[in-house]
Amino acid sequence: MVGACFEVYKEKGNGFHEAVYQECLEIEFELSAVPSVAQLPLSLEYKGKLLSQKYIPDFLCFDQIVLEIKAVKALFDDHRAQLINYLRATGKPLGLLVNFASFPKLEWERIAYTTRIWFSRFFAYLAVRN
Structure with missing residues (x-):
């Protein structure tokens, strides 16, 4: 996945809108056989009931990784919080x-979700607000 992102950045550089990179990545994932679904609405639940609100990440890869x-x-x-x-x-x-807009190189971060990470970010947020 990261390799595909680097390839798109190498070919297109920075300065385009997000939608351009989205489309380029769809092509690159297909060419490199990365299983991915673009703009897949992900269902949310509350107390066992489906909500009408959905999260729509840019990509879901390997059915496990949100890009x-x-x-x-x-x-x-704010961007990190959205992904979390x-x-x-x-x-x-x-x-x-x-x-993709960073210069002179692609900027990327890997975030592994655990409840410990969420709580540490939550308490850090509270500390800044007080």
Whole structure:
């Protein structure tokens, strides 16, 4: 997956909208035989009942890894929180956050979801707010 992201960045560089990178990655994943589904609506539940709200990550790869792509000047905690929420809500264990707008190189972060990570980020957030 990361290799496909590097290939797209090598070919297109930075400066395009996120949708361009999304489409390029769909092609690159197909060419490199990475099993992926783009923009798959993921169902959410509350007390055993399905919610009408859905999370729609950019890609779900290998049915386990959520890939969220960005085309922004820099990655911020809001972007990380979005990916962590996708992981938390869906129970997927691993996420990849990739920023194609960074220069001079691709910016990416791997996030493994555990309840310990979520709680540490939550308490860090509370400490900053107080």
